[in-house]
Amino acid sequence: REVLFDVWNGVENHTHATYGRFRLSIDHTNGSSGSPFLLTVLQGTKGAQDQQIGANLTNASITDWTHVAISLKSDSTNLNYSFYINGVLNQTGTVGTNQSLTEITGKLRMHLGALGYAPKGTSLVEGDGKFSGSLDEFRFWKADRNEKDIGRNWWDQVGGGSNTDTANVHLGVYYKFNEGI
Numbered sequence: 001r002e003v004l005f006d007v008w009n010g011v012e013n014h015t016h017a018t019y020g021r022f023r024l025s026i027d028h029t030n031g032s033s034g035s036p037f038l039l040t041v042l043q044g045t046k047g048a049q050d051q052q053i054g055a056n057l058t059n060a061s062i063t064d065w066t067h068v069a070i071s072l073k074s075d076s077t078n079l080n081y082s083f084y085i086n087g088v089l090n091q092t093g094t095v096g097t098n099q100s101l102t103e104i105t106g107k108l109r110m111h112l113g114a115l116g117y118a119p120k121g122t123s124l125v126e127g128d129g130k131f132s133g134s135l136d137e138f139r140f141w142k143a144d145r146n147e148k149d150i151g152r153n154w155w156d157q158v159g160g161g162s163n164t165d166t167a168n169v170h171l172g173v174y175y176k177f178n179e180g181i
Contacts, residue, residue: 001038002026003129004068005138006116009106014120017044020104021117024070025050025129028059036062040119041072041079041095043104048096049119053083055091065136067154071145074101082147087154089147112138112175137177143170 002025009020023040027050035054041047053070062085069084072095079095109116113131118124139158157176159167 001129002028002131002133003111003113003115004131004135005110005112006114006129007108007110007140008117009104009108011106012117014042015045018106019044020106020108021047022072022104023115023119024068026062026131034058037068037083039070039081039095041081041101043101046096046099046101047079048099051095053081053091053093054085057085057090069145069150069154071150073144076100084147084150084154087151089150110140110173135175135177138173138175139171140173141170142172 004024004026007022009018011019013019014021019042021040021042025038025040026036027038028036035052035057036059037052037054037057038050039053040049040051042049067084067086069087071082071084073080077100078097079099079101081093081095082089083091083093111126112135114127115124115129117126118128137157158171158174
């Protein structure tokens with residue numbers, strides 16, 4: 001498995017109610033018969049670990065440059081996701097069953113291209129699951145993005161807000177990886 005990103009809130013006991021985890025990875029052993037994308041969203045014991053997402057995708061269909069986006073939104077009973085490939089909605093679904101999650105708090109720690117913390121029940125360590133591709137840019141939004149938002153901006157850079165410009169104030173993290181050392 002190769003990890004695209006892994007966000008963890010620093011709570012080590014995965015059964016504790018304040019434990020939080022959000023990870024997207026690629027499992028190349030799944031990718032010949034189904035989507036290689038695996039989503040983990042956990043809050044304590046609620047959510048799902050390594051849930052396969054994506055429709056009509058295989059390892060062969062993502063060998064070229066591919067834009068991947070996922071949007072999560074919790075309602076009163078479920079955590080719903082929308083999964084996009086190259087700016088187009090690929091699949092919607094629910095993470096887990098009847099498991100609404102609340103805000104994950106704490107000092108969020110994020111790793112791009114590798115694990116930030118060992119998943120429960122494994123002997124893996126921080127840094128395992130290295131991604132063997134290239135990341136052109138990474139965006140983490142603090143608000144729900146819809147199909148129009150993702151379809152409009154998947155190919156272009158987006159500007160960030162500043163003291164005088166309030167554009168994209170919900171853009172929490174933006175790495176462009178093209179600005180030199």
